[in-house]
Amino acid sequence: MTFRVVVLPGDGIGPEIMAVTEKIVAQVLAHSHQTILFEHQLFGGAAIDAVGEPFPVETQTAIDKSDAVLLGSVGGPKWDEAPERPEMGLLALRKKMGVFANVRPLQIFPAVRHLSPLREERLEGVDFVVVRELLGGLYFGTPKYFNETEGVDTLRYDKASIERIVHYAFNLARQRRKKLTSIDKANVLATSKLWRQTVEEIAVDYPDVTLEHLYVDAAAMHMIQAPARFDVIVTENMFGDILSDEASVLGGSLGLLPSSSHAEAGRPALYEPIHGSAPDIAGKDFANPIGMLLSAAMMLRQSFQLENEAKQIEIAVETALSEGVLTKDLGGTATTTIFANKITEIIERSAK
Ligand code: NAD
Ligand code: IPM
Ligand code: MN
Numbered sequence: 001m002t003f004r005v006v007v008l009p010g011d012g013i014g015p016e017i018m019a020v021t022e023k024i025v026a027q028v029l030a031h032s033h034q035t036i037l038f039e040h041q042l043f044g045g046a047a048i049d050a051v052g053e054p055f056p057v058e059t060q061t062a063i064d065k066s067d068a069v070l071l072g073s074v075g076g077p078k079w080d081e082a083p084e085r086p087e088m089g090l091l092a093l094r095k096k097m098g099v100f101a102n103v104r105p106l107q108i109f110p111a112v113r114h115l116s117p118l119r120e121e122r123l124e125g126v127d128f129v130v131v132r133e134l135l136g137g138l139y140f141g142t143p144k145y146f147n148e149t150e151g152v153d154t155l156r157y158d159k160a161s162i163e164r165i166v167h168y169a170f171n172l173a174r175q176r177r178k179k180l181t182s183i184d185k186a187n188v189l190a191t192s193k194l195w196r197q198t199v200e201e202i203a204v205d206y207p208d209v210t211l212e213h214l215y216v217d218a219a220a221m222h223m224i225q226a227p228a229r230f231d232v233i234v235t236e237n238m239f240g241d242i243l244s245d246e247a248s249v250l251g252g253s254l255g256l257l258p259s260s261s262h263a264e265a266g267r268p269a270l271y272e273p274i275h276g277s278a279p280d281i282a283g284k285d286f287a288n289p290i291g292m293l294l295s296a297a298m299m300l301r302q303s304f305q306l307e308n309e310a311k312q313i314e315i316a317v318e319t320a321l322s323e324g325v326l327t328k329d330l331g332g333t334a335t336t337t338i339f340a341n342k343i344t345e346i347i348e349r350s351a352k
Contacts, residue, residue: 002035003304006066008043012277013287014072020340021292028309044074044086054089068303071272076279099261099270101168102132104244108251111321115252128230131169132240136161139237157191162198169234170206179210179231183219244274253329255288258295269303271295285335288327316346
């Protein structure tokens with residue numbers, strides 16, 4: 001079988017972490033009967049520089065014919081004043097692909113748990129997933145504008161968009177520890193009132209899943225004070241964006257978290273780390289490629305059913321960390337290249 005993957009390296013550290021990830025994916029597939037064709041396309045600031053827009057038509061056409069999309073990261077100060085910023089390309093990409101369910105799993109790697117800002121005992125049993133609604137809310141609502149005297153964003157959710165993400169999250173909870181936390185601001189926001197009411201209605205179909213509701217401010221507090229209480233979190237677009245960056249540091253670094261984004265069944269999924277283009281360290285070979293590598297592993301498992309190959313990458317990441325090979329964000333001295341070479345060596349070693 002041949003899978004077609006559109007690769008969008010993007011900006012900043014994106015191309016650096018993507019290059020090593022492609023090599024490692026090719027390595028784990030070397031002895032399998034499956035082939036992945038990586039097709040590079042322009043996206044983000046790199047596309048603005050080359051053709052004047054962040055999400056060119058050629059990239060869109062390639063995605064239509066693909067089985068999955070692998071994305072590095074986009075954005076950077078160079079394009080902050082561009083008429084259409086790289087980040088707008090990212091929103092257009094998600095919309096075009098119809099990826100409404102963004103899954104951001106947090107795991108704590110024992111080898112680096114001492115780097116967490118939390119006391120280690122608070123990390124006992126921490127293993128949760130943020131399911132972030134990705135196509136609605138403040139990101140997409142109109143009117144949206146700013147002028148000299150006023151800025152306006154519109155927070156709107158229709159019931160159908162809430163229903164599909166909530167079903168997605170309940171189903172995921174069913175495959176895990178069967179606890180769902182829905183996070184909203186129903187004491188203030190109209191969209192959250194609709195959200196909470198819809199969650200309650202849908203909960204009737206999932207009596208085996210324990211449901212709790214939290215307000216987002218309290219949830220941010222619980223995530224620091226008692227993160228082990230969470231299994232699956234479901235929340236709207238912007239709350240999910242903020243809470244998932246907060247979650248990432250529990251494990252030691254933003255650079256560790258992968259994500260997958262899903263549309264309706266049968267359409268290609270999108271895989272990207274949750275972090276950005278890290279302009280402060282771009283071009284220095286400092287970036288931690290783990291979020292990118294684990295996103296690729298999610299792709300192998302979820303889009304291509306290559307469970308063994310996904311596992312090989314995940315185990316190699318864990319082994320490298322436990323052997324003390326750490327990038328700068330984790331307090332170590334390994335460059336991106338050194339870390340990736342270590343992964344290659346571990347995978348080779350385990351194949352013998
Ligand atoms: P960021 O996530 O790029 O960086 C935040 C901090 O974390 C920085 O200090 C950075 O060096 C560090 N960091 C992030 N990823 C790392 C990694 N893999 N290894 C080591 N350190 C890492 O967020 P920011 O600085 O607020 O945003 C920079 C640009 O990225 C902006 O243009 C923003 O819009 C964009 N962005 C893009 C995406 C995406 O493409 N999905 C996500 C978030 C931000
Ligand atoms: C993310 C990023 C994006 C988002 C930005 C760059 C548009 O922060 O993927 O988490 O807010 O969704
Ligand atoms: Mn974000």
